[in-house]
Amino acid sequence: MYKLTYKQYFEALKEGKLLGLKCNDCGSYTAPPKLCCDKCGSTNNEVVTLSGKGVIKTFTVIRVAPEGYDAPYIVAMAELEEGPWLMGNIANVDPDKAKMDNIIGKKVTVGAKVLPKMNYTPDEGVTPAFIIAE
Amino acid sequence: MRKVAIMGVGMTKFGPTEKSQVELFAEAAMEAINASNIKTKDVQALFLGNGLGDFEEGQLNLAGFCANELGLPPETTAMRFEGACASASVAIRNAFLLVASGAYDIVVAGGTERAFSMGTSLATRTFAMGTDSKYEEFSGLTFPGVFAMLAHLYANKYNIPLPKLKERMAMVAVKNHKNGAKNPLAQFQKEITVETVLKGFVVADPLQLFDCCPFSDGGAAVVITTDEIAKKHVEKPVYILGAGQGSAGSLCRQKDYTIMPSRIASAKQAYKMAGVGPKDINMAEVHDCFTIAEIVLLENLGFYDFGTASEAVEKGETEIGGKIAINPSGGLKAKGHPVGATGAAQVYEIVKQLRGECGARQVENAKIGMTDTLGGDAGTIVNLILGIQK
Numbered sequence: 433m434y435k436l437t438y439k440q441y442f443e444a445l446k447e448g449k450l451l452g453l454k455c456n457d458c459g460s461y462t463a464p465p466k467l468c469c470d471k472c473g474s475t476n477n478e479v480v481t482l483s484g485k486g487v488i489k490t491f492t493v494i495r496v497a498p499e500g501y502d503a504p505y506i507v508a509m510a511e512l513e514e515g516p517w518l519m520g521n522i523a524n525v526d527p528d529k530a531k532m533d534n535i536i537g538k539k540v541t542v543g544a545k546v547l548p549k550m551n552y553t554p555d556e557g558v559t560p561a562f563i564i565a566e
Numbered sequence: 567m568r569k570v571a572i573m574g575v576g577m578t579k580f581g582p583t584e585k586s587q588v589e590l591f592a593e594a595a596m597e598a599i600n601a602s603n604i605k606t607k608d609v610q611a612l613f614l615g616n617g618l619g620d621f622e623e624g625q626l627n628l629a630g631f632c633a634n635e636l637g638l639p640p641e642t643t644a645m646r647f648e649g650a651c652a653s654a655s656v657a658i659r660n661a662f663l664l665v666a667s668g669a670y671d672i673v674v675a676g677g678t679e680r681a682f683s684m685g686t687s688l689a690t691r692t693f694a695m696g697t698d699s700k701y702e703e704f705s706g707l708t709f710p711g712v713f714a715m716l717a718h719l720y721a722n723k724y725n726i727p728l729p730k731l732k733e734r735m736a737m738v739a740v741k742n743h744k745n746g747a748k749n750p751l752a753q754f755q756k757e758i759t760v761e762t763v764l765k766g767f768v769v770a771d772p773l774q775l776f777d778c779c780p781f782s783d784g785g786a787a788v789v790i791t792t793d794e795i796a797k798k799h800v801e802k803p804v805y806i807l808g809a810g811q812g813s814a815g816s817l818c819r820q821k822d823y824t825i826m827p828s829r830i831a832s833a834k835q836a837y838k839m840a841g842v843g844p845k846d847i848n849m850a851e852v853h854d855c856f857t858i859a860e861i862v863l864l865e866n867l868g869f870y871d872f873g874t875a876s877e878a879v880e881k882g883e884t885e886i887g888g889k890i891a892i893n894p895s896g897g898l899k900a901k902g903h904p905v906g907a908t909g910a911a912q913v914y915e916i917v918k919q920l921r922g923e924c925g926a927r928q929v930e931n932a933k934i935g936m937t938d939t940l941g942g943d944a945g946t947i948v949n950l951i952l953g954i955q956k
Contacts, residue, residue: 438701490722492714492771492773495767495769509715519701530771557704
């Protein structure tokens with residue numbers, strides 16, 4: 433039933449390929465993947481490789497981290513060229529220098545960061561790591 | 567649908583405790599049962615909100631233990647409801663629906679939590695489990711992080727300079743601490759100033775310590791029944807006029823979450839059922855888990871136009887005695903936020919307010935009150951509208 437599971441999405445992301453779904457009914461894109469089109473609910477989707485380019489919409493610097501993570505680090509959301517938003521880290525900015533005017537609206541490419549299996553996770557984790565264009 | 571009312575309500579003091587989750591709930595529930603002038607044997611079902619009991623005490627399946635602790639008979643239906651921070655509100659809404667439909671006549675609903683005991687590191691991790699564990703949690707996103715990003719999104723969208731927005735956010739904390747100082751059950755009963763907030767350490771840019779609600783322990787419960795039964799047992803039944811619930815997926819799929827469709831949908835259901843609109847609400851107990859959260863929800867519930875609520879806060883319109891009293895109890899910010907109990911504590915406050923029992927923090931002439939509870943990053947939203955007239 434699934435065209436693209438989270439595991440397949442993670443494996444591709446690790447290889448530098450951002451996968452998503454394109455809806456054959458309404459034409460919109462869904463990423464990260466789910467069972468149906470995020471806009472119209474259709475299951476008539478095909479797996480596509482997305483451009484991996486986007487713009488940062490918002491961010492924060494986490495200074496009190498959950499168990500298993502070391503602060504400080506930047507968490508941000510980027511809007512992809514194809515429309516979906518992704519949650520991830522920003523890889524190439526010093527957290528202490530991150531301000532609204534040098535982060536929000538900046539163009540990024542999507543890379544990946546791999547996290548080892550930890551308590552309460554079934555396997556290793558993969559998260560988008562945004563790289564702000566120089 | 568039968569007309570549904572709340573009889574007695576009960577609540578423990580919020581804050582660090584040496585009581586177990588079962589003890590916290592039993593204490594609140596017994597207070598509510600006694601205040602309802604009924605016997606425990608009259609209770610047919612117990613609906614328990616609980617978020618993270620598994621991590622806090624290694625305890626699953628809490629509802630049965632709570633029923634037994636209270637001496638309820640073996641035929642009692644006892645169930646746990648989990649909707650992250652909205653767990654108790656989900657339990658109460660289900661109690662309302664099942665009493666309205668005739669399935670039960672008397673239900674005890676509420677919640678319990680012992681989050682403080684986890685410590686910051688584990689609590690931050692387990693709270694973050696309310697975000698998408700596949701697509702968002704691996705970024706190290708925390709709940710302060712979710713609302714910190716919301717503050718940046720809001721400032722950027724409405725072109726409010728961040729220092730100005732932060733000052734107005736601080737005023738939310740100041741107001742809620744001012745109200746909490748008059749609530750003997752609040753975790754923090756101490757007034758603060760804007761300077762206190764702006765001097766705190768940064769938790770997640772731009773949120774500082776006093777922009778955030780605390781980790782808390784506590785229990786709260788209400789007795790829900792029919793109009794007919796309520797009138798026989800208590801002098802002032804409080805009616806559930808409307809109830810709504812909405813849902814949403816990962817935060818990234820919600821995109822610009824200054825507008826939360828799940829909250830708008832939930833509020834719309836509640837308003838429609840009650841036959842009222844935002845202008846008819848005299849006071850509300852709302853989900854101020856972070857200062858920016860209170861500003862954004864005021865707009866999503868329809869109390870203010872989008873982009874204008876922070877200014878209303880600055881003008882004092884959300885104070886007790888203002889245009890609409892928001893969080894007269896002190897809110898999650900000052901009263902505390904024992905996740906699974908929070909929604910029931912909100913209902914507790916509205917019931918007490920409508921009955922005129924709130925002393926120094928009483929909202930005068932309040933006829934209709936509303937609750938708003940958010941679970942996860944808007945994955946679960948519940949709104950209840952309560953009134954003293956049917």
